[in-house]
Amino acid sequence: MKMKIKKLENAAPSIVEAFNRWENDARLIPLVRRNRNETELNKRERVTITELEKRLQHQNIYLIYLNDKLVGEINYSVDPKHLYKKEQGTAWLGITIGESEARGKGIGYHAISRLENEIKRHGLTRVELGVFAFNKQAMKLYKKLGYKEIGFIENFTFWKGEMWRDIRMEKYINH
Incomplete structure (x- = not known):
């Protein structure tokens, strides 16, 4: 298994196609985006090259x-x-x-570890993230990486007929 992470510099049609596949995968939607109700949970969205380029203006995106x-x-x-x-x-x-086919193979662990090194390289010392309370697998991963719970936002996202917390976690990284 050879894993590589590459910074996304320009939005290309093949990348946009992958983002659309992931962002509209019914198994991933509850895990990767906030849904305030069942209608939002079932909504499908199209990512365009323009929108991905807009994301690049305020996000550092790396492809795995x-x-x-x-x-x-x-x-x-x-x-x-x-x-x-x-x-x-x-x-x-x-x-x-x-x-x-890439889930459950330690890729998330290695990708986050590499990204933390990149974050450190840019002079940042703290990382924060949010994880929905029902996503036990992700919480276990973040704790294994040294993230600690710092709070939560009640009734944040809808899944399986109810509203769930968004648990906020942080990690301080040293230079």
Whole structure:
């Protein structure tokens, strides 16, 4: 298993196609985006080249390859307004392992570890993320990587007929 992470510089049709596949996968939607109700949960969205280029203006996006096949993306933005703890110099982390054959193989662990090194290289010392309370597998991964719970937002996302918390976690990384 050969994993590679490459910074996304330009949105290309093949990349947009992968993002659309992942962002409209019924198994991933509850895990990767906030849904306020069942209608939002069932809504499908199209990513365009223009929208992906817009994301690149405020996010650092890295593509995750497994044996030269694009299987996911990991990203961070600096000091976004939705931080739970408003601490200057914080990276907000997001990750999607989009292809099912790449899940459960430790790719998320290695991708986050590599991204933390990139974040450190850019002089940031704190990482924050949000994970929905029902996503036990992701919480286990983040705890294994050293992330600690710092709070939660009640009734944040809808899944399986009820509203769930968004648990906020943080990790300080040293230079």
